[in-house]
Amino acid sequence: MSLLLLSFLLFIPILLLLRRERSSSRRVPPGSLGIPIIGQSLGLLRAMRANSAEKWVQERISKYGPISKLSLFGKPTVLVYGQAANKFVFSGGGNAIANQQTQSIKMILGDRNLLELSGEDHSRVRGALVSFLKPESLKRYVGKMDEEVRRHLEMHWQGKQQVKVLPLTKALTFNIICSLLFGLESGKQRDQFLDFFQAMIEGMWSIPINVPFTRYNRSLRASARIQTILKGIVHKKRIELQQNAASARQDLISCLLGMVDEDGKQLMTEKEIFDNxxxxxxxxxxxSSVLITFIIRLLANKPAIYAAVLQEQEEIAKSKPEGEALTWEDLSKMKYTWTVAMETLRMFPPVFGGFRKATVDIEYEGYVIPKGWQIFWVTAMTHMDSSIFPEPSKFEPQRFENQASVPPYCFVPFGGGTRICPGYEFARLETLVAIHYLVTRFSWKLCSDNFFSRDPMPVPSQGLLVQISPRTLS
Structure with a gap:
């Protein structure tokens, strides 16, 4: 009898634990974590490459509702959807949500980049980057950006009958970055940098299994090579600043190296500089390269919109002496062109979605998001919601003539709230400068179909092959 009683008493805690686990599991969002490590990663990546990722996400939403669990890139994940979900993610959930990307992005870019930092570290590093990327600072770089765009068009577009737009816009934006952000001029080192950079970004959305011949492995090795190059550049610029042979405002690296706190200590560590x-x-x-490419694709398909963009840009070109570079004031006049860019971002956002991490158990929409789980949000889901943007499949730049009329946390190609991308203004400048010279110097028509896949950025078939011809101001 005593043995039976003892067995019963020992079994009671087990019963209570099982009941608590069942109760907790009912409160975790619906869905399945799938196969360990792999989960639903391969399904999502296949859908992205087939240009059906939004449909893949919508099917989950239809099946499970606006919040569901799954496993992506080696970690348990909760997918959230809608305006309230975007606000929840971008406002930080009262410090219950921390920045965190997938393991592959973290390992390739480094764990001290802005997407991985939270709290005081996030504010400190973001403040350093914003000091260079804010409009007041960028004004002085418009002329340099203009010079890079004109040189690029003369080398790669002028005299050609056909071009592949996406590879060329990628080369253009990379050259602008090298020139304005790193002070790295054209030459062998820049070309080598580009090869490593392209290899690095290929594996950013991949299953983090580090074995030879995988995308992840190739990206890690390319990232290490880039870091070696950056160490040399940073070392050289540090010496130049110490010898007063360079200005702390000549490029981003010099700017970051020159920042110190009130005690004279450098504001960012060397690793933070490399990672960021x-x-x-x-x-x-x-x-920016994807945005410029899709604007060109759109203008080829929308003659009326092309004509309106061309008219705006020709008026600016005619108001200037021939050969004179664009100015900040010229860019401020490109209002219609920027609404076209915004509508392009709404329909074809370059960033498919992003990740955060729950730092504590979070109560959300009647469920618990367990501590340590990823939170996954998808950009296009609110962009193509007909209750937010009527007739969402229709291209209408006038939606953005008054940006205040767009509901908050619904248009999120650059994030939202305090988490909006600090490089937003930089992307706007290089897009407008590039489109100005493209539409005033060339006309084009598509040679390829309109299909594109995501890898993870949108990639048009054949790189968007177009037939081009020179044009002069009308």
């Missing part, structure tokens, strides 16, 4: 330079490279290269 790689982040800025990716953000400034991919977002």
């Amino acid at each position: 330079i790689k982040l800025v490279m990716v953000a400034g290269h991919d977002t």
Whole structure:
């Protein structure tokens, strides 16, 4: 009898634990974590490459609702959807949500980049980057950007009958980054840098299994080579600043090296400079190149919109002496062109989505997001919501004539709230300068179909092959 009683008493804690686990599991969002490590990663990546990723996400939303669990890139994840979800993610959930990207992005870019930092570290590093990327600072670089765009068009577009737009816009934005952000002029080192950079970004959304011949492995090795190059550049610029042979405002690296706190201590560590330079490279290269490419694609398909953009840009060109560079004031006149860019970003956002991490158990929409889980949000889901943007499949730049009329946390190609991308203004400048010279110097028509896949950025088939011809001001 005593043995039976003892067995019963020992079994009670087990029963209570099982009941607590069942109760907790019912409160975790619906869905499945799938196969360990792999989860739903391969399904999402296949859908992205087939240009059906939004459909893949929408099917999950239809099946499970606006919040569901899955496993992506080796970690348990909660997918959240809608305006309230975007606000929840970008406002930080009262410090319950921390910045965190996938393991692959973290390992390739480094764990001290802005996307991985939270709290005081995030504010400190973001403040350092914003001091260079804010409009007041960028005004002085418009002429340099203008010079890079004109040189690029003369080398790669002029005299050609056909071009592949995406590879060329990637080369253009990379050259702008090298020149303005790193002070790295054209030559062998810049070309080598580009090869390593392209290899690095290929594996940023990949399953983090580090074995030879995988995308992840190739990206890690390319990232290490880039870091070696950056160490040399940073060392050289540090010496130049110490010898007063360079200005702290001549490029981003010099700017970051020259920043000190009230005690005279350098504001950012050397590792933070390396990791955030790689982040800025990716953000400034991919977002703008994809945006410029899709504007060109759109203008080829929308003659009326092309005509309106051309008229605005020709008026600016005619108001200037021939050969004179664009100015900040010229860019401020390109209002219609920027609404076209914004509508392009709404329909074809370069960034598919992003990740955060729950720092504590979070109560959200009647469920618990467990501590340590990833939170995944998808850019296009609110962009293509007909309750937010009527007739979302229709291209209408006038939606953005008054940006205040767009509901907050619904248009999020650059994030939202205090988490908006600090490079937003930089992307705007290089996009407008590039489009100005493209539409005033060339006309084009598509030679390829309109299909594109995501890898993870949108990639048009054949790199968007177009037939081009020179044009003069009408």
